[in-house]
Amino acid sequence: MGFLKIFSESRKKQNKYYIKATYEKGPFMIKCPFCFKKFKTDQVVFRASHSEKGDPEYEKTIDEVLNEYNKKIGKGLLGEINPVVRAESLPESNKTRVDKVLIEIKDKYDISTNERLCPHCHNELPITSGRGPSKIISVVGASQAGKSVYMTTLLYVLERYTSERIDASMIAGSSTYNDEIRENQERIFDRNIMPDPTPKQHMEPLIENFKFKDDKIPPITLIFYDVPGEGMTDKGYIEKHGEHIKNSDGIIFLVDPLQMRALRKKINIANREFKGDFTEKYQESKDIIVYLFENFISKQSRERTPIPTAVVITKSDMLKNLNDEEYISKNSNIFKNYNHRKFFNLNEFENIDGEVRKFLARVDSAFKGAMDTYFKTTGYFAVSSLGCNPHNLQIDSSTSINPVRVDEPFLWLLYCMNYLDGGRE
Structure with missing residues (x-):
């Protein structure tokens, strides 16, 4: 019986207003974060x-x-x-x-x-390997979608705020990872400088330890892979470095509004006052699906992947100024932060998910159609990693950095993995 069938059947039996997580129990096999054996x-x-x-x-x-x-x-x-x-x-x-x-x-x-x-590749294993499950989360998307900035702010928000709200804690998997994460966070939050783009040759994972305060719930070793945008459409690169994508327990698929042809000119005009960098040449999000299909989805049953995939519109702050209610309302909830406390609020998720699905159906129906066809389980989100638009890799020092909804896709994946309760208010 597959993951989705077990997942849906076990959850159907529970109260429709509160869905209790039924997490894995040991003993736990170790999954190597490098060779994935x-x-x-x-x-x-x-x-x-x-x-x-x-x-x-x-x-x-x-x-x-x-x-x-x-x-x-x-x-x-x-x-x-x-x-x-x-x-x-x-x-x-x-x-x-x-x-x-x-x-x-x-x-x-x-x-x-x-x-x-690891006995198979001799890479050093995370300290917590074997004491709980390991979960691989791949962050994918076209070049300039904002993956490095999103990862930096996501870990910042999860470590400092979100974990406490759901009675958990998250820390770096080692002092080496801690130094790398802290350096990027200091660049953004202390010096108002954007982090450098992920170099194409860089494919080392970021490893975090996630633990609930309830000792009955085993700790989770989170393994994040941030795939360089240029690598996503390079067949040779994906064949060499993309093994983790098909071994993922969850995917976060970032989509830049500027990758949507129907919106690009409108956003350029609407955001001219911010003097941001709006490049004319962008990869299309559908291009990424083609490469994912070619390299692993096509080899799966019914040519669909069961890996839960969060589709995330980045830079949502740009959409505020479209002045076009046909696309998105200025009063939309996507522009308002929301804190999930104790459990994942399904009402809030369904509102955002529905709104973003409708938005994508209007501005990039081909991409949404491909997602619906080749991905079994999807959740749709909109985030702003900074709450503002940087200029020449600098963030205006007079602007406060205010990430909006960056943790929501991750919490949804935790819910899909059956590690976070779901509820309705």
């Missing part, structure tokens, strides 16, 4: 924290498995590094487990290491 927690291997000359098992060596993975994705090959240690060769007394998950060993030299590796 699944394995049991005791199958992890470890990187020794030292090397020993004269001992063939513990001398520095070239890790052929890791280099094979790096070669596949176009990363540089590594020289000699500390050896890999397999836990099964050690006595049980040398193994440390937490929540029944092997997290550390002492090697035959009685020296500890907690650097756990």
Whole structure:
């Protein structure tokens, strides 16, 4: 029985005004965030924290498995590094487990290491792997759709505000990820500078730990992949780097209003006062669906993907000035922030979802038609990552940065994954 059937049948049995989440329960398999293979927690291997000359098992060596993975994705090959240690060769007394998950060993030299590796690709695993489920979320969209800015503000809002409202907490998966996230957030929120676009060769995930205060709910390892726009329409690039998309548990598909031919000229004229950068040459959102179809949707049953997909209109602040009620009302709820508290408000979602669906049917019916045809489960949203339009990569210092509804697509995905209650007011 597929995910959607289980999901819909289990939820039909619940109160129509409040839908209780029925999250996964352990033991949990580990899903590698790099090669996406699944394995049991005791199958992890470890990187020794030292090397020993004269001992063939513990001398520095070239890790052929890791280099094979790096070669596949176009990363540089590594020289000699500390050896890999397999836990099964050690006595049980040398193994440390937490929540029944092997997290550390002492090697035959009685020296500890907690650097756990995927047995298939030898990349280092997140600290929480195996203690709860891992969920991969791919953020896709055409070039200039605002993926990097959206990811930066999404994590900012989730960490500081949203998590507390739903009785949870979210922190970076490691100090390395924390430094990268913090640097981008300081650029936007402290220095009013836009982050640099995601370089085409960059395909490292951002890993976050998400935990509810209720200890009965297992922690979730969130693995975000931000796909460079230029890479989305490059067949060779997607073949090399796009494996995570078909292995996603959720997709956030960002759509820039300027990618809609019917709106581009109107938005340029309406927003002239902001002196923003409105480029004439834009990829079409439907182009992205073509590449997704070619690379994985066409290989799935009935040529439809069951992966829940949030379709997100970005830069919604631009739409305020269209002065055309045919497209969107100035009083539309998409321009008003809303805080989901304790549960995902289904009434609020359905209002926004319906409004954005109607909007897209008017301005880009071909794109909406393709979404309806090739994606089984979709939710439609509109967000503004900044609440204003930057100029030459600078945000006007006199303008307060006010993200609008950026967390809603993520919360909907949590609801679809059955980790967040749904309710109606």
